[in-house]
Amino acid sequence: MRFLSERRLDDGILEREFTLGDIPGILWTPGTTPAPLVLMSHNNGLPMADPRLQARARYTAAQGYAVATIDAAGCGDRPRSAADEQARTELRRAMRAGEPADEILESVVGPMVENAAPDWRTTLDALLELPETAGPVGYSGGWTALGIRLAVTEPRITAAGFFAGGYVPRAQREEARQVTIPLLYLLQWDDRGNPRQRALDLFDAFGSKEKTLHANLGGHTGTPWFELEDGCRFLDRHLK
Template sequence: MHTLSSRRSDDGIVEHDIDPHGVPGLLCVPESASLRTPAPLILMGHPGGLRHMRPRLLLRARRAAADGFATAALELPGAGGRRPLVDVDRARRELRRRIEAGASIDDELVDRLIAPLVSRAVPEWRSALDAVLRLPEIADGPVGVSGGVTAIGVRMAAVDLRVAALGLFAGSYVPRATLAEARGITTPLHMLLQWDDAGNDRDLALELFDAFGSSEKTLQANLGGHTRVPAHAGEDAARFFQRHLARTV
């Protein structure tokens, strides 16, 4: 795997700027991780370019490292310095116009916005996993998926058996095809829902949660908008990953 640069922070993690197969990425590893005590990996999803999201990703990485986990994030297709996805950008602008106008968001628009991201991002994530899990300080599985574009996380759980814990934030639009995929997924699930999230279809989020075939699934709903996630929600999500990845810690 191509590592562009590495640095040690003052809070116990080693930050690696990586470039697996030409896709910009960030890998954060606890200083305590080694060949004898490899760290389990959590894939961190996010909604944009790495440069813009880096401060928030590092906060999440430090929290995960305190629990003994390494974390990795890739830049989304079409985001940051990557080649723009013209049709996706057009769909995103239309979505914003409809939200501002109070107009309905139909399935066709959601498909145009989300489906191309899923079809491009998931193969990139799986290829990056192949590279990262070969590192001696990283446990070779299982892995967790945390946050990001919901449909990408669902597809990862559907197609990659290395994903043993799925943590979703019900804050992005979901194609109907994602609901169908969820019915075949048995991966343990922890879903966070902000009850007053103006940009999220609450009924669709509840429908998605209900669709999962997982025998262990938890829905945590809190009052407040998209950015008013309470601190204890992060603590609960951390305990979820500890339960399902701890055997490799």
């Protein structure tokens, strides 16, 4: 792991950009170390230009966590084939038009999960070798399909917070029954990009004995700030 930049933020959080092979990422750490590690996923590029994602990471780090995110294979600015780009364009078009998108979704998200999960596990290995990070490990993010795969295959992850989850490939909908770690599941009631009933069905499918559903009115980006506060309290119960 090679750190490319370092800056101390006003709230005392240390923010560092890094690369691990061809994997780019960002690590936020609090003043107290070692800190429990939270993997904060996305699939639309590193959050430096997204104030919402930056705020989530910085707030979580300020609560005493090391927070890491990466551009896994196929995400952000990492290379994609012409066929992948065409499939993504078709998926966006179908969703805007309200057309059935399940098969296009399978062709886009399914391979992304298969390719991204190894990058996240490689990153987790490297992060836990740093003196400022420690287990147990949590997962938090809007990429529910990836979170399901990691929750099933990565025993170091002991709790997870998922956002939405309406569009999840068939493989991960089946794997959800194998997820047994504590879950906090957030649903925006009016999120056109994540069909409500499918999200509810996925929540029902999880095998966890401790799983909590929080539903709020509003669209995809309207999750109330207090859910971030509740999410950190959820992490406190299971990681500290």
